[in-house]
């Protein structure tokens with residue numbers, strides 16, 4: 605049975621004249637949650653501590669607020685650790701989010717800077733997303749995973765996940781924050797796309813794919829799959845539809861990024877990873893979308909745990925028990941994530957993590973006021 609600590613987002617003021625109660629602030633509640641859960645207790649003086657979050661993209665308006673990350677960074681410093689706030693580049697080679705420069709620009713636009721976070725921002729997989737450490741695993745679908753270099757080098761990793769829905773994996777929480785967010789571009793490709801790219805008869809020889817390929821893997825209109833590092837750049841630039849890629853099904857995507865999460869846990873060491881899920885602004889889509897829809901359920905609170913599976917299971921259960929909000933994408937359904945999209949289900953990730961032994965489906969909620 606895993607312990608999952610919970611603090612509610614409610615700030616009940618019983619008497620209007622007693623409005624000045626800073627202890628009701630969610631930031632102060634987060635501090636009490638982290639202290640009570642003890643998830644920062646193993647941090648030692650000089651530890652390089654990665655705070656893994658998601659900065660959103662240009663247009664996202666409801667990613668995790670920087671004040672929460674700042675509080676965690678300050679607490680890490682009090683323990684003697686040296687925090688840095690981190691993210692990885694997105695799949696592809698053409699959009700801003702595909703490069704560290706674009707990621708940092710979007711982060712700044714969304715309010716994340718070294719000043720607001722009280723810690724520097726470091727993009728964990730380097731300028732273009734290929735800085736990584738190869739890990740061999742016996743995953744359900746993947747046997748090799750490319751963990752982002754600065755995650756691999758960190759002494760401790762704390763996942764700070766904005767918990768929300770996701771159109772393919774059902775939801776985004778700790779498993780996704782680690783399994784997608786802590787790996788380099790090649791592993792993002794392997795999670796999202798079945799095979800290396802191939803060129804079909806629609807090719808007119810324009811050369812755009814040859815020009816963008818970072819490893820010179822396209823010769824005479826054929827992809828050398830031994831050389832290809834699976835960045836998706838060629839498919840993005842081909843205007844003729846001559847480069848076919850087949851996107852993974854929601855279940856396979858979930859199983860594959862849970863495999864990636866296993867690789868991160870194996871490499872960094874389970875005892876060095878801790879998790880916080882923020883059940884605030886629970887939007888139906890992930891923070892990679894250039895917009896933020898209305899929340900599907902009310903704000904619920906914040907969870908903290910040492911168990912990557914238990915914390916996501918607890919978050920899914922809480923969302924499924926919560927009332928749906930009017931004028932939102934939510935539908936009445938046993939699994940709200942399935943109800944919204946039809947083709948995906950929250951059980952895909954959870955069952956995959958259980959099969960790999962990443963944590964416990966059974967948990968006890970410990971309330972922290």
Ligand code: SF4
Nearest residue numbers: 807808810811813842
């Ligand atoms: S970008 Fe497309 S059309 Fe142009 S050479 Fe490459 S595969 Fe052919």
Ligand code: SF4
Nearest residue numbers: 817832833835836838
């Ligand atoms: S061939 Fe491979 S490495 Fe080259 S652009 Fe395409 S996906 Fe990227």
